[in-house]
Amino acid sequence: QNVILNGELLERGEASIDIEDRGYQFGDGVYEVIRVYNGKMFTEEEHLERLWASAASIGIEIPYSKEQLQEQLKALVEKDKLSLGTVYLQFTRGISPRKHPFPAGGVTPTFVAYTREVGRPVEKLQAGVKAIITDDIRWLRCDIKSLNLLGNLLANQKAAEAGCDEAVLHREGRVTEGSHSNISIVKDGKIHTHPANHFILNGISRRVMLEICKRENISVIEEPFTLEELTQADEVFLTGTTVEVMPVVELAGKEISGGKPGPLTRKLQDLFKNEIE
């Protein structure tokens, strides 16, 4: 397997990270996960734009142009002969003696990228998944795709321990998102989803879904919804790079839409599939 480390294509075993890399010590960095379908990065532009935005919001300057980064990622996907999978990439602030303030005089960010073969979760897309509901204990800048994922990990671990795929997060009864996906509900033919503000990651798959809705004249209400609305929804689905449009058929042990994916979720799944083919 090949990896990119600071612009160089290396064998995985040759790549090493310093123990005082701020990403390793502090989670001081940002990342993206990009889907590869048919050897091509899906919505690559959007992911790179969000990467730049995340980096800028924590004062990391990416030492490449978007075109340079695109070329590197393309070379990696080609070298790995990746047809269906993901590209993971991250920039940390860089290497510096451990101190909280950003290194004085600047530091070169550490860039890592590698691919992974990942199939489409066809069975789960067909049958739907189960989710738990838990407190959103994360910080207030969830719009930044930061390496600091402990709040997400703790929630997802709880889900895993309950035999579920996702944890639906809420702040005092207002649903925000999943631990690694965005969430939407359907009520009376309308889609409700949290607005893209500091409380959620503005998911690229969420945006693809919203574009589809616009085109298809499906009503969308981008406003926070409550736990009560969630549990009484006609349909619930997740969106994300790895989960696509994923039906949730059981929430906190109770069936949603009769334990089967609902019709609007099915329609969105089909339309999403058209986008990626």
Ligand code: PDD
């Ligand atoms: N997760 N919300 C959170 C907290 C996420 O971590 C993700 C993605 C999403 C969906 O975003 P997008 O549609 O752009 O993938 C929403 C990635 C895949 C991950 O951490 O593995």
